[in-house]
Structures are given as C-alpha cells and as structure tokens.
Amino acid sequence: MPFSSSHVFPWPPSSSMAVFMDLNIRVDPDKSKLQRLIDTAAHLGFSTVALNYVFEPSTKKKQEIPVPTPISELIGELPVVQGRSRPIRVLNRLTVVTSDASHFRPNAAEYRRFDLLAVEPTTEKLFHAACMSYDVDIVCISVTEKLPFFFKRAPINGAVDRGVLFELSYAAAIRDSTRRRYTIANAVCLMETCKGKNVILSSAAEKALELRGPYDIINLGSLFGLSDENSKAAVSSSCRSVLLHAETRKTASGIISTSRTDQQEALQDQTDPGDEPSAKRPKHS
Structure with a gap:
C-alpha cells in the first residue's frame, strides 16, 4: 500500500466529530505552492496545520534562527475545512536539528516567535537531553536514516511525564523506498519503548501530492505498531496536547497533567457541537 505571532490555544469542546491536525507542513517561499498545500490540507479535513521552519545549525559558522513570515503574507485566503464551517487554522513551528549540545539555546528569545517548538536530536546524548530537560513541545524522530542509537525507557518516560510528544512523519517514505524502510524501522523501535504513548x-509534506487524509494516516499507524486508538489520537487528541503544552510553555513553563470527567465532557457538549470529543481535559500543575 502506498503511503496512501503568539497565539493562545483554546481547548476544543466536545462532539462526535474528530478534529484532525497536521503539525508539520514544510514552509515554502513559493506562495502559490504553499497555498495549494494549505488548500489540500483543508480539503482533506485537517482543522489545524503548522508551517515548519527547519533550522540546522552548523558548528563552523554562526547562523541566525529564521524569522517566521506572518501567515497573512504567505497565504492569500484561508480555505474552509471540509465538513466544517470555519477556515483552517495555520500556526508557525520551528524545528531545531541538533548534532551538538550548543545547537539548542534554551533561553533564545527567537524561539518565542513561533507557536510550536520542536527539536530533532541526532545522537543518543542529545536525545536524552531533549526528553529530560529541553523546553520543547515535540521531539522529532529521524525518518531519513537508521538511528545510531536505541531508544531507552528512562528518557522516553521522562518526556511522557513532562508532556513532550514524539513525532513521526511519513512524506519521506513516499519519496524514496529506502527512507520508507527507515521510517518503518525507526517507528517500530520507538513504539516498542513508548507503547504508543x-x-x-x-x-x-513539501507539496500537495504528499499529503494523505486523516484516515489513511490512521491506517498507516498500524504499520508503525500503533493500536487503532493510538493511531487516531496521533492525528487528533495528541496534537491538541502539543498545542496545550506550547501554551503552557510560553506562559508559565509548567508541566501538563491531564484528566477526564464525565461532568466536564457534558459541559463541553453544551458549549459547541462542532468539535471532537476530547479524550483528556487539561489540568495545569
């Protein structure tokens, strides 16, 4: 099967309809190409997407962290999400690829220009640091090469406890059969340790043809070792957890814990019937 500006993020109310997100669409200076990407994402049913600026520092020369272009300057008109009456929401994200400890600057003011902050560590030591101490929302798992280390339970559990999420992307697997093997192999290794949490x-995606619909991605999750429930969460409720973590990181640098009560869900149902039932409600600690 082929791999068929600062914001405050409100917690979406409940309903029977899922709210799907794609938090990694590669930003492109070609505005018409980017418009097609956003239009396609909305047509496929994604309510929220994040434009990803990838920053790969070099130890040989000083490089400036990119500045996100305002969404209004990149996209002429936000398309309405398929099956909904509201336009797609577009966020800015920065991903720092780290091969040296100096590449991630914990207190860099430039990071605050972005709605979401991710890091892609390339060594075991940096992976451990990202999971245990880096103030980020997402830890990216490389899908373009075989990982030079094995996942260990301690840093994985540390990231889970801190509310940090792990990201697997699939577009590279569409472009190249070798990368497809790396994608699946690295994903399976991660799932064996994190158990899908x-x-x-x-x-x-770098172009519209690389985007897949939410339910195709949910099916893809089974190849990675995810259960049906965890696969659906990986494009819906877990993405909401990323947004909530980002809000907390930028306001209080707190740790997120989550809980669920029937009373809270009942109150949500009365608020807005247009969004997904939340598997969890946030409680800040």
Whole structure:
C-alpha cells in the first residue's frame, strides 16, 4: 500500500466529530505552492496545520534562527475545512536539528516567535537531553536514516511525564523506498519503548501530492505498531496536547497533567457541537 505571532490555544469542546491536525507542513517561499498545500490540507479535513521552519545549525559558522513570515503574507485566503464551517487554522513551528549540545539555546528569545517548538536530536546524548530537560513541545524522530542509537525507557518516560510528544512523519517514505524502510524501522523501535504513548503522526509534506487524509494516516499507524486508538489520537487528541503544552510553555513553563470527567465532557457538549470529543481535559500543575 502506498503511503496512501503568539497565539493562545483554546481547548476544543466536545462532539462526535474528530478534529484532525497536521503539525508539520514544510514552509515554502513559493506562495502559490504553499497555498495549494494549505488548500489540500483543508480539503482533506485537517482543522489545524503548522508551517515548519527547519533550522540546522552548523558548528563552523554562526547562523541566525529564521524569522517566521506572518501567515497573512504567505497565504492569500484561508480555505474552509471540509465538513466544517470555519477556515483552517495555520500556526508557525520551528524545528531545531541538533548534532551538538550548543545547537539548542534554551533561553533564545527567537524561539518565542513561533507557536510550536520542536527539536530533532541526532545522537543518543542529545536525545536524552531533549526528553529530560529541553523546553520543547515535540521531539522529532529521524525518518531519513537508521538511528545510531536505541531508544531507552528512562528518557522516553521522562518526556511522557513532562508532556513532550514524539513525532513521526511519513512524506519521506513516499519519496524514496529506502527512507520508507527507515521510517518503518525507526517507528517500530520507538513504539516498542513508548507503547504508543505521546506520539503524533504528521506529513512533513513539501507539496500537495504528499499529503494523505486523516484516515489513511490512521491506517498507516498500524504499520508503525500503533493500536487503532493510538493511531487516531496521533492525528487528533495528541496534537491538541502539543498545542496545550506550547501554551503552557510560553506562559508559565509548567508541566501538563491531564484528566477526564464525565461532568466536564457534558459541559463541553453544551458549549459547541462542532468539535471532537476530547479524550483528556487539561489540568495545569
């Protein structure tokens, strides 16, 4: 099967309809190409997407962290999400690819220009640091090469406890059969350790043809070792957890814990019938 500006993020109210998100669409200076990507995402039913600026520092020369272009300057008109009456929501995200400890600057003011902050560590030591101490929302798992280390339970559990999520992307698997093997192999290794907890699935798409619909991605999750429930969460409720973590990180640098009560869900149902039932409600600690 082929791999068929600062915001405050309100917690979406409940309903019977899922709210799907793709938190990794590669930003492109070609505005018409980017418009097609956003239009396609909305047509496929994604309510929220994040434009991803990838920053790969070099130890040989100083490089500036990119500045996100305002969404209004990149996209002429936000398309309405398929099956909904509201336009798609577009966020800005920064992903820092780290091969040296100096590449991630914990207190960099430039990071606050972005709605979401991710890090892609390339060594075991940096992966451990990202899970246990880096103030980020997402830890990206490489899908373009075989990982040079094995996942260990301690850092994985540390990230889960801190509310940090792991990201697997699938577009590279569409472009190249070798990368498809790496994608599946690295994903399976991650699932064996994290048991499907705190995982999001995203595209990292560079063009519209690389995007897949939410239910195709949910099916893809089974190849990665995710259960049906965790696969659906990986494109819906777990993505909401990322947004909530980002809000908390930027306001109070707190740790997120979540809980669920029937009374809270009943109150949500009375608020807005247009969004997904939340598997969890946030409680800040």
